[in-house]
Amino acid sequence: MVPLLEAVTAPHGPDRYLEMLNPMWSLREVRAKIIDVRQTARGSVTLALRPNGNWRGFRAGQHVAFTIEIDGVRRTRCYSLACSVYCPDGLLELTVAAEPEGVVSGHLHSDAGPGAMVRLSQAQGGFTLPDDRPEHILLISGGSGITPVMSMLRTLCDDGFCATDRAGRVTFLHYARSADHVAYRDELAVLAAEHPGLRLLRAYTRGSGGELAGRFEPTHLPSLGSDAAAWVCGPAGLVDAVRALWDCTGISVPLQTEQFTAPAAALPADDGEPYGEVRFTHSGRRVANTGATLLEQAETAGMNPQFGCRMGICLTCTSRKTTGSVRHLHTGELSTEPDSEIQICSTVPVGDVAVDL
Amino acid sequence: MPPNAPALTPEQCEAFGAEMDALRQRIVSDLGAEDAEYIRQVVRVQRALEVTGRGLLFAGFLPPVWLGGVAALSLSKILDNMEIGHNVLHGQYDWLRDEALNSQTFEMDIVAPAELWKRSHNFGHHTYTNIVGKDRDIGYWILRLTPEQRWSPYYLGNPVYAALLSVIFQWGVMLHDLEAERVLSGEKGWDEVSSDAKKMAAKSLRQVGKDYVLFPALTGPLAPLTFAGNASANLIRNLWGFSIIFCGHFPDDVVTFTEEEAANESRGQWYVRQLLGSANITGSKLFHLLSGNLSHQIEHHLFPDIPARRYSQIAEEVRDTCRRYGLPYNTGPLHRQLGSVARKLVRLALPGGGPGGKHTETPATKNQAA
Numbered sequence: 001m002v003p004l005l006e007a008v009t010a011p012h013g014p015d016r017y018l019e020m021l022n023p024m025w026s027l028r029e030v031r032a033k034i035i036d037v038r039q040t041a042r043g044s045v046t047l048a049l050r051p052n053g054n055w056r057g058f059r060a061g062q063h064v065a066f067t068i069e070i071d072g073v074r075r076t077r078c079y080s081l082a083c084s085v086y087c088p089d090g091l092l093e094l095t096v097a098a099e100p101e102g103v104v105s106g107h108l109h110s111d112a113g114p115g116a117m118v119r120l121s122q123a124q125g126g127f128t129l130p131d132d133r134p135e136h137i138l139l140i141s142g143g144s145g146i147t148p149v150m151s152m153l154r155t156l157c158d159d160g161f162c163a164t165d166r167a168g169r170v171t172f173l174h175y176a177r178s179a180d181h182v183a184y185r186d187e188l189a190v191l192a193a194e195h196p197g198l199r200l201l202r203a204y205t206r207g208s209g210g211e212l213a214g215r216f217e218p219t220h221l222p223s224l225g226s227d228a229a230a231w232v233c234g235p236a237g238l239v240d241a242v243r244a245l246w247d248c249t250g251i252s253v254p255l256q257t258e259q260f261t262a263p264a265a266a267l268p269a270d271d272g273e274p275y276g277e278v279r280f281t282h283s284g285r286r287v288a289n290t291g292a293t294l295l296e297q298a299e300t301a302g303m304n305p306q307f308g309c310r311m312g313i314c315l316t317c318t319s320r321k322t323t324g325s326v327r328h329l330h331t332g333e334l335s336t337e338p339d340s341e342i343q344i345c346s347t348v349p350v351g352d353v354a355v356d357l
Numbered sequence: 358m359p360p361n362a363p364a365l366t367p368e369q370c371e372a373f374g375a376e377m378d379a380l381r382q383r384i385v386s387d388l389g390a391e392d393a394e395y396i397r398q399v400v401r402v403q404r405a406l407e408v409t410g411r412g413l414l415f416a417g418f419l420p421p422v423w424l425g426g427v428a429a430l431s432l433s434k435i436l437d438n439m440e441i442g443h444n445v446l447h448g449q450y451d452w453l454r455d456e457a458l459n460s461q462t463f464e465m466d467i468v469a470p471a472e473l474w475k476r477s478h479n480f481g482h483h484t485y486t487n488i489v490g491k492d493r494d495i496g497y498w499i500l501r502l503t504p505e506q507r508w509s510p511y512y513l514g515n516p517v518y519a520a521l522l523s524v525i526f527q528w529g530v531m532l533h534d535l536e537a538e539r540v541l542s543g544e545k546g547w548d549e550v551s552s553d554a555k556k557m558a559a560k561s562l563r564q565v566g567k568d569y570v571l572f573p574a575l576t577g578p579l580a581p582l583t584f585a586g587n588a589s590a591n592l593i594r595n596l597w598g599f600s601i602i603f604c605g606h607f608p609d610d611v612v613t614f615t616e617e618e619a620a621n622e623s624r625g626q627w628y629v630r631q632l633l634g635s636a637n638i639t640g641s642k643l644f645h646l647l648s649g650n651l652s653h654q655i656e657h658h659l660f661p662d663i664p665a666r667r668y669s670q671i672a673e674e675v676r677d678t679c680r681r682y683g684l685p686y687n688t689g690p691l692h693r694q695l696g697s698v699a700r701k702l703v704r705l706a707l708p709g710g711g712p713g714g715k716h717t718e719t720p721a722t723k724n725q726a727a
């Protein structure tokens with residue numbers, strides 16, 4: 001049946017026709033409908049999504065590439081799933097922190113409503129719980145890094161992992177600005193009350209009332225037995241601090257980390273001296289940004305990317321910029337969107353840029 | 358610049374180029390929801406026409422229904438190739454980041470594979486527009502369309518070849534991408550040829566399979582009628598595409614360039630060449646839509662990657678700018694541009710054929726008259 005559908009809908013493919021009948025229909029793509037949007041803590045919003053039948057499930061701690069159309073333009077961001085893998089109502093949950101100039105997070109915070117359709121990738125990432133669980137699980141998170149460990153915690157609770165004080169133990173160490181900034185604050189309290197094996201440690205960097213105070217320091221760590229494992233997710237500062245402690249004290253407990261990529265820094269309005277580093281991710285080469293076009297910099301680095309007109313019209317040199325910003329040579333137009341296609345012959349890097357070449 | 362082109366000083370050229378860059382930037386920063394909604398709406402109309410056309414052919418034993426089916430399917434193919442396909446493959450909608458409208462993933466309802474089409478069209482034709490010997494679209498290597506092409510007795514068939522090409526235009530476009538003359542000259546190796554040919558075979562088999570085997574078979578006893586209906590739709594699209602495209606660069610007064618004239622050109626000169634090498638067609642909104650806005654060939658050649666619906670919005674301004682610099686702006690209704698191309702095809706079938714007699718009018722004076 002599918003090959004026949006493919007043949008009669010060539011060259012565009014069945015999805016392009018199915019979606020005319022129902023935007024959720026697709027042969028392969030995961031699409032989801034936003035069922036609910038809730039403000040759950042200061043600066044974060046929680047979405048409930050119902051995926052279509054192409055969704056293949058996930059492991060606690062994994063993330064998805066989430067694509068939403070804003071003013072007709074598709075924007076993709078990676079978000080961790082926050083729900084338990086058992087998600088009884090079949091709904092997926094994402095919690096998204098508002099970023100100062102975040103196009104997507106800003107849209108989700110103020111404009112997105114139930115009923116909108118979004119696209120998802122299948123779940124990805126290796127930041128997950130093993131099937132074979134250690135006796136003591138330490139989950140550390142900062143800010144919106146709470147989502148993947150929340151998924152782990154909920155999954156463990158559903159499993160009955162920390163249901164008694166004799167079963168497994170979970171220590172949930174979370175850093176937030178203040179109590180108001182903790183997403184899942186009430187649910188965490190309920191879970192802690194119901195699960196004697198769960199110990200909640202909340203550290204507020206700018207507020208009072210937590211079990212701990214200030215930023216991460218070694219004294220915040222609970223004592224870890226021999227059969228323990230730790231997961232940390234948060235901004236670079238937290239992840240680096242935890243990793244450094246592990247490295248210099250030689251703690252033998254396995255540690256898994258996941259870190260947000262920092263949002264693109266504010267850029268200078270005019271081009272001054274070139275700065276930053278150009279990374280060609282496919283070939284693994286790195287060069288200091290000379291301010292020449294990406295194509296020229298790649299060629300100087302000994303690579304031979306495809307090109308045609310070398311003036312931005314034929315698209316032969318189109319490549320994917322994964323992170324960073326580039327400026328168009330002739331118009332000065334700035335492209336800051338991650339994972340977007342650019343013409344390397346007519347764009348120059350502004351600061352650090354990674355291109356899939 | 359060629360002798361029949363208006364003489365601009367290098368400074369004027371650069372100033373013209375800077376104005377064009379500024380205009381481009383203004384449009385690019387204004388792109389947004391409306392452009393997105395527009396192209397998606399065109400796609401919806403095209404898909405609806407396609408489904409309707411194919412559907413009607415299931416009742417094609419009734420002559421009016423058959424005619425309706427062919428009409429809907431022809432319109433669908435025309436929209437698919439012109440306003441959607443050609444423009445999407447120019448990257449006009451890449452900024453939407455929608456893979457259904459992305460220049461790297463889109464395929465048109467035509468036998469030529471997008472990858473090869475982009476190579477000859479976006480690169481070959483748009484970079485080297487109207488440079489004799491480099492722009493392979495001048496006559497598609499079959500026709501004589503400028504007196505600079507040396508005459509041989511072969512060209513006596515010029516008008517006949519053009520008529521034949523218009524009938525099988527989609528196949529002509531596909532084979533054009535094989536770059537036969539580069540193969541003969543040894544510039545293009547056989548492994549490249551065979552890899553191109555494989556891609557062409559795969560795409561054209563799928564196209565032929567759909568239009569001439571699968572859909573006829575699905576209509577059972579009506580198979581011959583469906584076959585004829587699909588063939589008619591392809592033919593109508595071929596004739597239409599050929600007409601629009603040939604009016605874009607080959608009417609009288611469009612300037613061609615030699616390689617020397619275009620060597621080491623500046624950005625300003627590049628813009629001027631694009632302008633002098635293109636011609637517009639006037640018409641209604643619907644006509645512009647069906648021509649994929651190639652009726653604004655001039656604006657398209659100045660800004661190939663700007664969504665085509667914008668061309669009509671900036672046409673007046675471009676024309677005004679041309680007037681200020683004393684540059685010609687070649688435009689006219691379809692019948693006049695097409696007539697001009699036809700006369701040229703006949704004239705150049707014979708030796709010589711350079712503009713003479715009433716064709717001495719220079720582009721610059723023409724603009725003042727317009």
Ligand code: FES
Nearest residue numbers: 308309310315345
């Ligand atoms: S080489 Fe033609 S667009 Fe870059």
